[in-house]
């Protein structure tokens with residue numbers, strides 16, 4: 001199920017991204033990166049789904065495809 005973590009923003013292609021790991025008490029916790037945040041366009045993307053996350057939305061573990 002491992003997919004490569006993008007090295008740039010899927011939206012604006014900026015490499016100024018932050019890789020976010022959810023905390024252990026988060027229901028979507030995964031032992032690794034779950035979310036990509038772009039410092040340039042401020043958008044958030046799921047590590048697996050590659051989809052833009054709405055405010056407050058979390059990337060489900062494995063993109064919800066378990």
Ligand SMILES: [Zn+2]
Nearest residue numbers: 009012038041
């Ligand atoms: Zn971006």
